[in-house]
Amino acid sequence: MASPLLSVVLCAVLAAEVQVGATVVRHEEGAETVATRVARTLERARQSLPPFVGSEVSEVRAVLSESVEAFSARTGLPRTAAAGVVEGEVVLPPARVVDRMEDLSALARHEVAHLALLSHAGPALPRWFAEGFASALVEAGPTASGPENCRALTTELLEVRPEVRERAYARAAALARRLAREAGGMEALWKQLSAKPDTRTFWQLRLGEKTIREHACEPSPPKRQAIPSPSGRGSG
Known part of the structure; x- marks a missing residue:
């Protein structure tokens, strides 16, 4: 403060x-x-x-x-x-x-879209979705063909290097358009966000037969289980 x-x-x-x-x-x-x-x-x-x-x-x-x-x-x-x-x-x-x-015009459209999304859906949305949806709301572009590594995407959105950040913004927008397509369009997805979901509820929102998490994010690799050694201890 x-x-x-x-x-x-x-x-x-x-x-x-x-x-x-x-x-x-x-x-x-x-x-x-x-x-x-x-x-x-x-x-x-x-x-x-x-x-x-x-x-x-x-x-x-x-x-x-x-x-x-x-x-x-x-x-x-x-x-x-x-x-x-x-x-x-x-x-x-x-x-x-x-x-x-x-x-400056593209920047202004993006930031005003952020204000609209924040007012409409609240502050609990993950960064990759907030950035991607703000772009998708005000500009046309490609739609992602499949899910992303959402954690890596979020990290790249905060990259110091502008060229890395720009690619991440484009991918986030394409991913938001994929979710909008599954929801039945941008307006339909917008309506689903009107409940101002918390983080957990957002991930569980259903678009068709899958949740947002299932549509958007690659599943985390399963944790490897340690194979016991003859001594009963885990492998080194």
Whole structure:
């Protein structure tokens, strides 16, 4: 938890804000141009959500971090990540970093989809599904042909190397599309998530004859049993 003094300093640093429609972006003094572009892009993303999402995102709040270090510390993401959602707010790197981003529109759609999913389904979803579904909700793409190693996929989503992380995001999105297909479409899967399942319930949600876990994740290899040695002890 930030100290009272640190909180006061941060409030002073990020005292400025811009608003476009239902989107507000806090920023440092001098970053108004970038903040305005971010606000416009987020607002367009909010308005472009699929109709079945409804009013899950009635407003968007975002912040341009004062430093890469502050961004990473608050989000828990690698310093090379592009954005994160913390306590219902889109947290972005500093304005100088955001200003160099090539596809801000795609990033905005993804983060607004996160806000919608968080509001609709709650915070208990596994990372690979939250990232994959947020991508699949707002963009078309390939569908996974089979299950993944979900644990490895989750690890790769937090990779420092952007190229590894990008491949993991694409795989997570393809896996989410596979689940949507089994559910009868994105809207049908969205409806199933409306109960805000806890982690255990999520894994047990049934899509047809199988659970989400069975559709999505490769089964863990069985544990090898130690073969007793003549002495009665396990093998070395």
